[in-house]
Amino acid sequence: MSLKKNNKDDQAIRSALQSAERIALFSHIHPDGDAIGAQLGLAAVLRAMGKEVAIYNQTGQPGTFAFLPGMADLRHWGEDDFSADLRVALDCGNLERLGLSEAEWQADQRISIDHHMGHEPFSDLNYVDAEAPATCAILADFCRNWNFPVSADAATCFLTGLHTDTGSFRFEKTKAETFQTAAWLMEKGADLSAIRYHVFESTSQARFQLLNAMYQSSEFLSGGHIAIAEITYKQMLNLGVNDDEVHGLVGQLKEVQGVELSILLRELSSGAIKVSLRSKQYLDCNRLASEFNGGGHVRAAGCTLHSSLQEARQTLLAAAARHLKEDLSS
Numbered sequence: 001m002s003l004k005k006n007n008k009d010d011q012a013i014r015s016a017l018q019s020a021e022r023i024a025l026f027s028h029i030h031p032d033g034d035a036i037g038a039q040l041g042l043a044a045v046l047r048a049m050g051k052e053v054a055i056y057n058q059t060g061q062p063g064t065f066a067f068l069p070g071m072a073d074l075r076h077w078g079e080d081d082f083s084a085d086l087r088v089a090l091d092c093g094n095l096e097r098l099g100l101s102e103a104e105w106q107a108d109q110r111i112s113i114d115h116h117m118g119h120e121p122f123s124d125l126n127y128v129d130a131e132a133p134a135t136c137a138i139l140a141d142f143c144r145n146w147n148f149p150v151s152a153d154a155a156t157c158f159l160t161g162l163h164t165d166t167g168s169f170r171f172e173k174t175k176a177e178t179f180q181t182a183a184w185l186m187e188k189g190a191d192l193s194a195i196r197y198h199v200f201e202s203t204s205q206a207r208f209q210l211l212n213a214m215y216q217s218s219e220f221l222s223g224g225h226i227a228i229a230e231i232t233y234k235q236m237l238n239l240g241v242n243d244d245e246v247h248g249l250v251g252q253l254k255e256v257q258g259v260e261l262s263i264l265l266r267e268l269s270s271g272a273i274k275v276s277l278r279s280k281q282y283l284d285c286n287r288l289a290s291e292f293n294g295g296g297h298v299r300a301a302g303c304t305l306h307s308s309l310q311e312a313r314q315t316l317l318a319a320a321a322r323h324l325k326e327d328l329s330s
């Protein structure tokens with residue numbers, strides 16, 4: 001296979017999954033609920049079909065999702081000598097986000113299943129549906145249409161991705177079909193209570209304090225349309241907060257009335273600045289992040305800046321104010 005484009009050929013994906021015996025599943029670095037849910041859910045389905053499956057992530061296991069069945073199997077690629085005849089990249093918009101080099105990703109048969117807008121194809125077969133609310137929604141619908149075996153555990157994994165990537169069924173890509181997919185997963189035995197308890201009602205005290213620090217640093221600019229806040233590496237260190245506990249904080253800023261765009265700047269241990277962007281109605285976050293070699297979706301995107309926190313803040317605010325005007329008038 002050497003089809004490096006988004007061919008959206010679900011039947012080719014189906015036959016690749018059905019004919020492979022040893023399958024390795026990958027997702028993006030610093031995995032969120034959709035990335036992890038997609039990997040663990042698909043792993044459970046494929047194992048029920050008699051396949052040997054290995055799952056990899058280059059930045060390890062996010063604690064929030066430790067409750068999901070199969071998480072203990074997640075490994076760092078290169079840690080074992082599993083030889084796969086098919087590799088699948090899930091919820092990952094480009095090769096860099098996979099955390100592997102071009103040489104490391106080389107294999108006979110590679111497929112990608114994703115829903116990121118700015119997806120840059122890096123596999124032989126790429127199924128990208130940017131309208132899908134979550135990669136887990138694509139996978140759940142595939143399994144439903146193809147009659148693949150979805151256990152209660154697999155359903156819990158897929159529902160976790162659907163729940164988290166839609167902001168609990170609030171975001172724009174949530175359609176009537178999204179609820180139908182969720183309903184089907186519930187019928188399959190998905191454990192909604194476990195998701196609620198572990199994902200939404202288990203914030204650590206440290207994360208709560210970090211949220212407090214973020215609120216204290218917040219400012220409202222451009223007539224209240226832009227909310228910006230920052231978190232320093234020192235704050236993370238002092239509170240003992242790890243990377244995956246920061247996920248989702250930026251969304252809180254967007255909840256303020258009048259805010260169209262929320263920006264969270266986070267200083268990494270390397271000194272680089274990780275930027276998270278969220279918008280409410282019209283600003284295209286993907287377009288803004290793309291200006292800085294990042295990407296994502298219209299309402300949620302990110303990028304990394306190699307500068308001081310202060311410089312990153314100025315650069316971002318200038319670009320954001322410009323995008324605010326352009327996107328409002330377009």
Ligand code: 5GP
Nearest residue numbers: 093276277294295296297300301302303304
């Ligand atoms: P978050 O702000 O939660 O880190 O990311 C929001 C969305 O933007 C996610 O869909 C994520 O995959 C995407 N994203 C975040 N950072 C980057 C980046 O540096 N590059 C690209 N291409 N996408 C990113």
Ligand code: MN
Nearest residue numbers: 034091135165
């Ligand atoms: Mn996703």
